[in-house]
Amino acid sequence: EPEVTQTPSHQVTQMGQEVILRCVPISNHLYFYWYRQILGQKVEFLVSFYNNEISEKSEIFDDQFSVERPDGSNFTLKIRSTKLEDSAMYFCASSEAWGPGDTGELFFGEGSRLTVL
Amino acid sequence: AQSVTQLGSHVSVSEGALVLLRCNYSSSVPPYLFWYVQYPNQGLQLLLKYTSAATLVKGINGFEAEFKKSETSFHLTKPSAHMSDAAEYFCAVSGNSGYSTLTFGKGTMLLVSP
Numbered sequence: 001e002p003e004v005t006q007t008p009s010h011q012v013t014q015m016g017q018e019v020i021l022r023c024v025p026i027s028n029h030l031y032f033y034w035y036r037q038i039l040g041q042k043v044e045f046l047v048s049f050y051n052n053e054i055s056e057k058s059e060i061f062d063d064q065f066s067v068e069r070p071d072g073s074n075f076t077l078k079i080r081s082t083k084l085e086d087s088a089m090y091f092c093a094s095s096e097a098w099g100p101g102d103t104g105e106l107f108f109g110e111g112s113r114l115t116v117l
Numbered sequence: 118a119q120s121v122t123q124l125g126s127h128v129s130v131s132e133g134a135l136v137l138l139r140c141n142y143s144s145s146v147p148p149y150l151f152w153y154v155q156y157p158n159q160g161l162q163l164l165l166k167y168t169s170a171a172t173l174v175k176g177i178n179g180f181e182a183e184f185k186k187s188e189t190s191f192h193l194t195k196p197s198a199h200m201s202d203a204a205e206y207f208c209a210v211s212g213n214s215g216y217s218t219l220t221f222g223k224g225t226m227l228l229v230s231p
Contacts, residue, residue, distance in 0.1 A: 043221035
């Protein structure tokens with residue numbers, strides 16, 4: 001069964017360092033998303049991406065964050081200068097289409113745990 | 118704007134007992150509602166969804182949920198818990214954009230004892 005894969009599963013970094021989290025969405029999907037969950041808190045929407053541009057982003061997604069689809073398969077989230085409060089589980093998701101139908105269902109990866117020291 | 122409240126960060130049941138996980142939502146537009154499950158070391162998996170059709174929604178693994186507009190609730194139930202149901206369950210709501218921007222609750226960890 002097709003799945004969304006994320007790497008690394010866990011990354012530890014020093015405050016101020018740049019981090020890139022990688023995701024391989026399901027191959028025929030066109031919409032891509034990043035969510036995050038700070039320990040003990042809610043899963044929060046960060047950004048959605050379609051046709052090589054951001055379609056929607058939350059207040060969390062500030063200038064420290066960027067997303068990119070550098071090739072036909074990967075979808076990356078970059079944090080330029082990590083802060084302690086960026087420590088969280090980051091989930092990538094993809095969907096075939098946009099909207100409430102079955103093709104709009106989000107498929108999530110297993111998450112990448114980021115720890116900022 | 119939407120929000121979701123899940124009552125109880127942990128729910129413990131015995132195997133074979135009824136499972137009830139509570140979810141209340143707030144939405145300024147007719148909502149789409151979802152339950153996701155996360156097993157250890159796995160991603161979020163869609164259990165079931167409400168998208169303005171039948172108010173009683175059946176999902177995978179014997180789970181179902183009922184949309185009650187008057188109570189702004191979408192509680193998840195299963196008549197008989199199985200050990201394999203132990204996982205974290207997330208309720209989520211989306212507005213008129215459908216699936217795209219999901220607002221999640223904090224999650225409820227379901228513990229099942231023999």
